[in-house]
Amino acid sequence: MSAPVRVGFVGLGNIGKPMALRLAAAPGIDLHVHDVASEPVAELVAAGATAPGSVAALAAAVDVVCVMVRDDEQVRAVAAExxxxxxxxxxxxVAPGTPAELAEGRRVLDAPVSGGPMGAADGSLAIMVGGAEDAFAAARPALDVMGAKVVHAGPVGAGTRMKLARNLIHFVAFTAVTEAQRLAEAAGLDLVALGDVVRHTDAITGGPGAIMYRETTAPIAPDDFWHGVFTHVTALGEKDLGLAIALADExxxxxxxxxxALPRLGKGLGLR
Structure with missing residues (x-):
C-alpha cells in the first residue's frame, strides 16, 4: 500500500473550503489546512484534516501546497513560506505574469478552477494547469479529487491564460445576457421564462462552447468540413442578429x- 500524499490547503473561503473538504474525505490524502478565519479551519479539522497553525508549519509538513486566496499579494505571501x-x-x-515570477527557484503550478462553489462541493471543477510535468504528476492525486476535468494546458502560466480566456467568454456572455434582457423586457416578455429557455437550449447545444472544436482561428479552406458548418451558422446568426437589432430599434x-457581433461573426468563425 502506497504512502498517503501529504497535501496542504491554504485559503478556506467559498470555493477553497469545499475543495479542501473533498480532499479531507479522500482516501490516500493526508490533509493539512490553514486559514486566517478559525471557523472553516475547525470544520476541516472535524472532517479529518490537521491544522498546523501557520503557513510555514503547514508547508514544512507536506509535499504539495494548494492555495486558494484572494489576490496576487496573498499568493506571494503564502509562496514566501x-x-x-x-x-x-x-x-x-492571478495576473498572467505572476505564476512565472513565483516559479523562479520554485516548483509552481498555476491551476485556476472553473465551476464555482457548486463544482467545488461535488468535485466537478475544471482545473486548468500550467507547469512542469514532474510537478503536475506530484499534484495530480489531489487535483483528481477536486476536479472532474483536469487539463495540463502547458508550461507555467498556461493555466492562468486558459482561465482568463475561458472567463472572457463567461463575462462577455453575461453582458450579452443583460442586453438581451433589456430587449425582452421592452418587448413585454417574462425574463424568468426566457432564462429557462436559455438554460434548456444551452444544455442541448453546448452554448458558446459548441463552436470550439477547431485547433486554430485561421481562415477555413472551402473544402474543410467546418466551412460548411460555419457558413450555415453565420447565415442563421446574421439573419437573427439583424432581426433582433431591428426589434431593438423599434x-x-x-x-x-x-x-x-453582426459584422464580426463570419470573420471570427474563419469564413472571411
Whole structure:
C-alpha cells in the first residue's frame, strides 16, 4: 500500500473550503489546512484534516501546497513560506505574469478552477494547469479529487491564460445576457421564462462552447468540413442578429454588443 500524499490547503473561503473538504474525505490524502478565519479551519479539522497553525508549519509538513486566496499579494505571501522543493499549486486567478515570477527557484503550478462553489462541493471543477510535468504528476492525486476535468494546458502560466480566456467568454456572455434582457423586457416578455429557455437550449447545444472544436482561428479552406458548418451558422446568426437589432430599434433599446457581433461573426468563425 502506497504512502498517503501529504497535501496542504491554504485559503478556506467559498470555493477553497469545499475543495479542501473533498480532499479531507479522500482516501490516500493526508490533509493539512490553514486559514486566517478559525471557523472553516475547525470544520476541516472535524472532517479529518490537521491544522498546523501557520503557513510555514503547514508547508514544512507536506509535499504539495494548494492555495486558494484572494489576490496576487496573498499568493506571494503564502509562496514566501513554501520550501523550494515543495510543489506550490496556485488555484487563485492571478495576473498572467505572476505564476512565472513565483516559479523562479520554485516548483509552481498555476491551476485556476472553473465551476464555482457548486463544482467545488461535488468535485466537478475544471482545473486548468500550467507547469512542469514532474510537478503536475506530484499534484495530480489531489487535483483528481477536486476536479472532474483536469487539463495540463502547458508550461507555467498556461493555466492562468486558459482561465482568463475561458472567463472572457463567461463575462462577455453575461453582458450579452443583460442586453438581451433589456430587449425582452421592452418587448413585454417574462425574463424568468426566457432564462429557462436559455438554460434548456444551452444544455442541448453546448452554448458558446459548441463552436470550439477547431485547433486554430485561421481562415477555413472551402473544402474543410467546418466551412460548411460555419457558413450555415453565420447565415442563421446574421439573419437573427439583424432581426433582433431591428426589434431593438423599434423599441428604442440600445444593443451595442449585437451591433458589434453582426459584422464580426463570419470573420471570427474563419469564413472571411
Amino acid at each position: 513554501v520550501p523550494a522543493e515543495t510543489v506550490l499549486v496556485i488555484h487563485s486567478t 423599441l428604442g433599446v440600445d444593443v451595442p454588443l449585437a451591433r458589434e
